[in-house]
Amino acid sequence: AQSVTQLGSHVSVSEGALVLLRCNYSSSVPPYLFWYVQYPNQGLQLLLKYTSAATLVKGINGFEAEFKKSETSFHLTKPSAHMSDAAEYFCAVTRAGGTSYGKLTFGQGTILTVHP
Amino acid sequence: DADVTQTPRNRITKTGKRIMLECSQTKGHDRMYWYRQDPGLGLRLIYYSFDVKDINKGEISDGYSVSRQAQAKFSLSLESAIPNQTALYFCATSGGAHNSPLHFGNGTRLTVT
Numbered sequence: 001a002q003s004v005t006q007l008g009s010h011v012s013v014s015e016g017a018l019v020l021l022r023c024n025y026s027s028s029v030p031p032y033l034f035w036y037v038q039y040p041n042q043g044l045q046l047l048l049k050y051t052s053a054a055t056l057v058k059g060i061n062g063f064e065a066e067f068k069k070s071e072t073s074f075h076l077t078k079p080s081a082h083m084s085d086a087a088e089y090f091c092a093v094t095r096a097g098g099t100s101y102g103k104l105t106f107g108q109g110t111i112l113t114v115h116p
Numbered sequence: 117d118a119d120v121t122q123t124p125r126n127r128i129t130k131t132g133k134r135i136m137l138e139c140s141q142t143k144g145h146d147r148m149y150w151y152r153q154d155p156g157l158g159l160r161l162i163y164y165s166f167d168v169k170d171i172n173k174g175e176i177s178d179g180y181s182v183s184r185q186a187q188a189k190f191s192l193s194l195e196s197a198i199p200n201q202t203a204l205y206f207c208a209t210s211g212g213a214h215n216s217p218l219h220f221g222n223g224t225r226l227t228v229t
Contacts, residue, residue: 043208090159106159106160
């Protein structure tokens, strides 16, 4: 079985400040990990994905995430927040292999608010 | 035009009514999924289909059924809607590789009164 826990349902930062959204996963086999962003009244868009290559993954809009197997974490960061980053962010996991690919298990989501 | 299109975008219905949510895609993907989003719960998988003849239950399939009419079309039905099925519903597709991400539609907001 696999699961994802996102620490903090709401995160608030000032424009220009560091963004850190936390994600911990549980998986009995090597995982594939994803971060998605959801803007109001829209579907989810892929930010970045980890698929067992480089542990530091760079995504769109200046976001990146680091896979740390020892900590079972995949935290999302951005050095300097922009007002347009305000959205809900989801971490998701699936098994690497077998018939589970595509069947993502999502975290509860973290709403990011950016203050001027 | 959107790659994954869901209709309707919004629907209000009464308890006991039958409802169908439709999804079509132009990405040419074989794999299609229906997820449900509830505040604080993230997204949960209802049904998924890896090709036209392959339909599988997800983690919360009770009260729902699906039909894969063609590679590009995957519809979700609520045979007898109940208020706790009020949610935001997403259709998604993915390619055939193990690490293929999901591509989502813009969602259908369903309210059951």
